[in-house]
Amino acid sequence: MMTLFSQFTSMFKNPTSRKKILLIVSGISILSGWFFFGVMEATFTGNALMILAALVAGYEIIQKAWLGLKNRQTNIELLVSIAAIGGLLIGIYWESAAVTFLFLLGGWLESRTLQNTRKTLKNLVELVPETATIVREDETETIPAQEVEKDMLVQVKPGGRIPVDGKVESGESSVDESAITGESIPVDKKQGSKVFAGTINQNGRIFVRAGKAGADTTLAKIIRRVEEAQDAKAPTQRFIERFARWYTPGIVGLSVISFIITQNIELAITLLVIGCPGALVISTPISVITGIGRAAKEGILIKGGEYLENAGKISALAFDKTGTLTQGKPKVTEVFSLQSKKVPDGFEKEVESEITEDEVLYWAGIAESGSEHPLAKAILEEARNRQEVPEADSFQSYTGFGVSAGYLENEILVGNPSFMKEKNIRVDDEALQHIEALSGKGRTVVLVAKNGELIGGLGLFDTIRPDAPSAIRKLREIGIEELVMLTGDTDSTAQSIAEEVGIKTIYSRMFPEDKHKIIEQLKADGHRVAMVGDGINDALALTDADIGIAMGAAGTDVAIESADIALMADDLTKIPEALSISKLTLRNIRQNVVIALITVAALLTGVFAGEVHMAGGMLIHELSVMLVILNGMRLKWMK
Amino acid sequence: MKTLTKTILRSDELNCPSCVNNIESNLNSMEGIEKATVKFNSGKIEVDHNPELVTEDDLLAAVQQSGYSATVSPF
Numbered sequence: 001m002m003t004l005f006s007q008f009t010s011m012f013k014n015p016t017s018r019k020k021i022l023l024i025v026s027g028i029s030i031l032s033g034w035f036f037f038g039v040m041e042a043t044f045t046g047n048a049l050m051i052l053a054a055l056v057a058g059y060e061i062i063q064k065a066w067l068g069l070k071n072r073q074t075n076i077e078l079l080v081s082i083a084a085i086g087g088l089l090i091g092i093y094w095e096s097a098a099v100t101f102l103f104l105l106g107g108w109l110e111s112r113t114l115q116n117t118r119k120t121l122k123n124l125v126e127l128v129p130e131t132a133t134i135v136r137e138d139e140t141e142t143i144p145a146q147e148v149e150k151d152m153l154v155q156v157k158p159g160g161r162i163p164v165d166g167k168v169e170s171g172e173s174s175v176d177e178s179a180i181t182g183e184s185i186p187v188d189k190k191q192g193s194k195v196f197a198g199t200i201n202q203n204g205r206i207f208v209r210a211g212k213a214g215a216d217t218t219l220a221k222i223i224r225r226v227e228e229a230q231d232a233k234a235p236t237q238r239f240i241e242r243f244a245r246w247y248t249p250g251i252v253g254l255s256v257i258s259f260i261i262t263q264n265i266e267l268a269i270t271l272l273v274i275g276c277p278g279a280l281v282i283s284t285p286i287s288v289i290t291g292i293g294r295a296a297k298e299g300i301l302i303k304g305g306e307y308l309e310n311a312g313k314i315s316a317l318a319f320d321k322t323g324t325l326t327q328g329k330p331k332v333t334e335v336f337s338l339q340s341k342k343v344p345d346g347f348e349k350e351v352e353s354e355i356t357e358d359e360v361l362y363w364a365g366i367a368e369s370g371s372e373h374p375l376a377k378a379i380l381e382e383a384r385n386r387q388e389v390p391e392a393d394s395f396q397s398y399t400g401f402g403v404s405a406g407y408l409e410n411e412i413l414v415g416n417p418s419f420m421k422e423k424n425i426r427v428d429d430e431a432l433q434h435i436e437a438l439s440g441k442g443r444t445v446v447l448v449a450k451n452g453e454l455i456g457g458l459g460l461f462d463t464i465r466p467d468a469p470s471a472i473r474k475l476r477e478i479g480i481e482e483l484v485m486l487t488g489d490t491d492s493t494a495q496s497i498a499e500e501v502g503i504k505t506i507y508s509r510m511f512p513e514d515k516h517k518i519i520e521q522l523k524a525d526g527h528r529v530a531m532v533g534d535g536i537n538d539a540l541a542l543t544d545a546d547i548g549i550a551m552g553a554a555g556t557d558v559a560i561e562s563a564d565i566a567l568m569a570d571d572l573t574k575i576p577e578a579l580s581i582s583k584l585t586l587r588n589i590r591q592n593v594v595i596a597l598i599t600v601a602a603l604l605t606g607v608f609a610g611e612v613h614m615a616g617g618m619l620i621h622e623l624s625v626m627l628v629i630l631n632g633m634r635l636k637w638m639k
Numbered sequence: 640m641k642t643l644t645k646t647i648l649r650s651d652e653l654n655c656p657s658c659v660n661n662i663e664s665n666l667n668s669m670e671g672i673e674k675a676t677v678k679f680n681s682g683k684i685e686v687d688h689n690p691e692l693v694t695e696d697d698l699l700a701a702v703q704q705s706g707y708s709a710t711v712s713p714f
Contacts, residue, residue: 015706016652064661064706071664076655110654118651118682125649125712230680278655289680 019108022056026101029053033097050093057100058084076276079252086269087614098615099273106622110282113629117286117636120293121230124223127179127198132163135207145197146214154208156201165218166211168193173204180218180554181569182299196554221560222568225303226296230289234305236589237284244277247600251275258608266614267607274603274617279624283592286632291585294636299568300578301553307564311547311579312586316482316527317475318519320541321494323534324551324572325485325501326462330374332382333443334459335360336434358386360456364448367405367412370395375446375460376403379414402446413449425449431457442496467572468501474576478583482527486515486541515541530565532575549575581635588635592628599624643673646695648684648702650709653677662705669693669701684709 011017033049036042058081065078080103087096132145135153145163148154153169156162162175174186179198186202189195195208198219214220233241251271259268288305295302302308322328335357365383368376369391383389392405392412401422402415413423417435420427427435431447431454438445443459475483484505487494494508507518519541522529531545534552542548542563550563552570560566567574603620606612612620653659659677662684666675671692676685686698695711702709 013703014708015703016708060706064658067665067705068661071661071668073660073664075661107654111652114654114682115651121681122649122651227678227681227683231678231683276655282655285680 019060019104022060023101023104023108026053026057026097026104029056030094030097030101033094037094047093050097051088053097054084054088054093054100057097057104060104061100074248076248076278079248079272079275083269083272083614086265086272090265090269092266092614095614099618102615102618102622106278106618106625109622110625110629113626113633114286117289117293117629117633120297121223121226124179124198124219124226124296127161128217128219129161129163132213133157148210148213150210150212152210154210156206156208158201158203158205160201162195162197162199162201162208164197164208164210164213165216166195166208168195169207169209171204171206173206174202176200176202177554178299180222180299181571182297182574183569183571218554218560222296222301225301225560225566226292229292229302229304229307232304232306234284234288234309234589236309236593237288237305240280240284240593244281247277247280248275267610270607270612270614270617273614274600274607274612274621276621277596277600278621279596279599279628280593282625283596283628283632284589286629287585287588287592287635290632290635291581291588295578295581298574298577298581299571300574300581301560301563301566301568302578302582303564307547308582308585309589310528311530311565311582312584313528314480314530314547314579314582316484316522316529317480317575318484318486318515318522318529318531318541318545319503320515320531320533321485321487321497322462324465324532325468325503326464326497328462328534330378330444330460330462332361332378332458333461333463334438335382335456336458337456338428338431338434338454339456355455357456360448360458362387362389363410363412363450363455364414364446364458365389366392366407367395367403367414367448370405371397371403373397375444378460379446379458411451414446416445417447420447420449420454423449425452425454427454439492440496442493444493462497464497464500465570465572471572471575472502474573475579478576478580480576480579482522484518484522486510486518513540516544519544530579549578584638585635588632592631595624595628595631642689643687644690646686646688646698647712648686648698648709649682649712650684650702650707651682652707653679653682658705658707662702662707665705666698666701669697683712 012021029049030053033046033053036046036049061077062081065075065081068075068078080099084096084100129145131142132148133140133142133155134148135155140155148164154164168189168191170191172190174188175195176186177196177199178184180196189206196219197217252275255268255271258271259265288308291308292302319325337355337357337360339355361383365380366389368379369389392407394406395403397403398419401419402413405412417427434457435445438459443461445457445459447457448455472483483503485498485503486507488510491508494506498506519529519531529545530547530549531541532549532551533542547564549565551567553560553563553566554568565578603612603617607617659679662677663675666672666686671689673687684702699709
């Protein structure tokens, strides 16, 4: 008996289970009250049960009202308490019971649904394992994850979560990084690969050299960002809070005035019941929490409600080409040899060239082995992919033109066509045809000469990201018509990339300050402008734009903390996704505000027209709050 | 000299922005608490307090007294 009692008191102490007990008791009282009214026609017992129901449900409400008063605050609970007590005093017992019960039920349902909404964040927090297994002199030891220090060696078993940010020291595995990037396809990791806390090691055992732990990890930063974003008030929310601040006192005033004029106490307390701006104050937060949470789950960090609202209004989007539309790494895409000979007399088949394409690359590679130029690196990489490439014996660089090098009595020249002209190398018609064809395709052309004679050439290209064309298409689909590419490249290169990805407006040969001017111009034309960059050399233009979007932010803390929208993955299709989530959220906020305002107007009209009474008023009020919350939650799965 | 600790609690039960005031003022009126902030949207409760005067359990009890369950969170 004692244990049952103590169990009950502990349940009663816990706010969550207490609410449930109060709801059940008062609900049963109301139902049996109706039974006595209707079936038994025992008005006295019925009324007594209604009073009991009102007191039980009211217990929680009055307690909160009292707590508020103690802290010198008037709150919604106070209004409901006054109304319910007033109702009991003037003898409308069933209305009092209904008002308190509905208020409590509504609050409980709202908590439940909001819990569900806040779950995204909770799930993220729970992703980080609490302990880490570290390896010290061949012995393993388990310690709390946040106590792992830099450069400790952490062992992660297959199927385990990685407890820290760091680099793979040994072992190979694939890792599910969806917690960070929102991408569900596992990423292969080997020695030297970066790994993040909270991601799941799939099939191999790996040892990780710890970088950052606990609150310094990328995941912790993401969680902080998401939380700050959710708590940052959107402009609509600020507006509504100003409205709510005078709404409640206004209703109380209205209630007092109408009592003085009409002497109708029931009308006065009914007004108090509908005086809580519940649906209004929750209309914006619920959409913002859900919108930002949904985005975070897909690896899109939006800085806050304000940015969400702004991003929803974007009409123009500018791309900084390198590193966003393209990979940011030029690659050798074509090799041609000039010293191949046709077989005479009717044979159409080409015989083996005297100098093969591989040989062209071989000599170009030797010459470029001493250069640090991005194009040189690309050439050397491609040459080394195909064969062993020795270092040049001597080397000289001509900035903007090319290089000359010596290797075992051979003199090699690698550079653009004007460099060859300068060096008196004959560029024949066949070579000219190759150059024309390649520049037409937007390639950067590099010629190779050996011992005074042209042997061939290379076409280089900064390849576009494979997902670029589909991302551009999707952006058009969601109504962003003004798509602009900014680049420092030459016209023909820019043109061909733009064609390949599907962008019509190009600004080529741009310096950073020009990019800033283009953004200003777009704004002056009345556009809301978003700018996409890799966040490294386009910082100015990113801050200029209404919304700055940084790509591939997973490894760079600055981007996570400063960009208006940070895309954790290097995935262009996340841009249309981010913008469409923003658009959906913006529309959702507007819907909610409209629902809330209509409810308030309808309730006020109804009360003064004598059509809405206490119980009905509370019911409509709670229904409108639920409607707004459920509408907000649609954002979780809406396309 | 007293030393302050920052404790972070989370409650996912907050159901209306005005309950924030209830919890905040209840916490702020306690001795040993320098500053308490409640964020409605994320359900995060940040408290700067003197751990010698107010323990984590005291904080949880105070939030419970305001009508909401909460748990202590590492961040």
